[in-house]
Amino acid sequence: MPAAGRMIVDLAGLSTGVRVELGRLSRRYVLSVGALGLVAACAPDAPPPSFSPEVETPRATAAPSTSSAPVVVRGGPVPFTPGRAMLGSYSALGGKSLTQSLALRRKQLGREQRIVHRFYPWDGFVPTSEPEVAKSSILMVSWHGAPLAAITGGSADGLIRSVARKLKGMRRPILLRWAWEMNGDWFEWGGSPELYVKAYRRIHRVFGDVGADNVAWVWSPNWNSSPDTPANRIAKYYPGDSYVDWVGVSGYNFFGESPSTLFSRVIDLYGNRKPVILSETAAVSDKAGYIKKLCKWVDRTPSVGAVVWFDTDIQDGTTNNFRFDTDAAALSAYREMARSRRFSG
Template identity: 60%
Template structure:
């Protein structure tokens, strides 16, 4: 694989893990808002093309080390992606370093993302599927097709396949596939091999469990789904402040377990109340945990199936807190 095109990102693998003490367990496991994201998110026709931006290049923070990449999944009511990106640029005084998109397992996958600037990193969450239909080879042609499409985008891509597998809300979860996490590992490695055969060297792989497991039993612990260091470039985690959970509660365990081996990406996070306080805590926690290389906010007010508004600009104090984080040199990766 030619993932060394992402030298800046992979250089973060040498950073130290978290030293934060664990906090008491928070609320029972809950699926992230993204569980309801269907193929409709990927079937919308792209907007007219933007001029390509410069190639993604490394940016050092004030410490001289690679800064943290800050981005979001953007779906704002009444706005196209391009309009949403423009609004956030105006509010924050900067572009999204990561733009997060969701693609269906067997539906429309675009051949380009013209609204995502060339200096932004494209992060793709690719839906999974029941494992049997992948392990028997029946999906190989579709996997090859997606691998070629992502390869031919000719830009660095962060690929998060089959996320939150340790929950019980997706058809690709362990709970829905015989309670056998080893099967997930076999599926992951099959996908990884097929992408390598298609020379999709611009793709880096994010393995991304939920912050806590449902059911919370021995066979379903997140580490049982880990495909192995040779098959993972980033370790991600979904964690939301639904019930007052702190960043240390949501992200500390994953960071302590994997942060010395892989860069950590907070692949989905947001708050539903007390947003300013949560954002300030997140800002500080990320600065205190150098294993974290990226933060991706789930920035939407139109999430199907919930009345929650995850936007960070719902009040002036939350917007100010997020703007302060976005403008901190530590987050200029």
């Protein structure tokens, strides 16, 4: 989630607008560096790009792959469809419940959100269902991290099992994005790749023991690292192919960054092995231009299987407004993207 001021997220499962403060993130905001790209409209009738991943391997719950060859998993319980990309959002519009926010977008776009993004606290309320999210939509859960030593030492196993049972009990495919943006210095779980990998694998193993087979695992770094040092490189935090179904990435157009600037590094590292989800993206200015560039970039990047817009004007302590309907040009560009063949997934 973008920074500058405090990060506020909804307490998932509630439609009353209750939110939880997760801490200051100002460092992340100032790290963005401008880079302009070409503006190009996304052609609604463009042919889908080709992408031929390797044969899917069986899902593993305990041991990482020992092979040095790339292992491509087609999204696990949330399948990746070559040539198609799912388009969804984190929807939290000022003065509206989740149901009202989704209804407005359905009216504007003429379609449901293919992915609905929700934030769950580490040890707070986690729902047993999400009735506001349409059955035709995929639920993406960003589950807040915690001090890593508590996880690796086993004292959090009971909590992890409880959350695993609740997500399993939802009986719907779920994209689980635990402890995102771990390569940044704005969360308490950042800065220790070895501990992060151990914690991620332990959580994965506990979910496997519970039998939460409806959960697809999204490993989701930020597009750039802070601090930008060899010890804090994105790849240091990767838990292994057997633990990841989708590779996610957060990247915001704060200062004119192009989609290539924001996302190509992750595509270069993992796009030939895993489907990629742009798990958080948005723009603060020239939204129409950014949306057109984004659509064109996704058109020519076949490993991208999903884009999730951070659709909110609620961020305490900042003037950031990420809604895509702040002006007619932006809404038109987003509607065109939503109706394009590439985003018919």
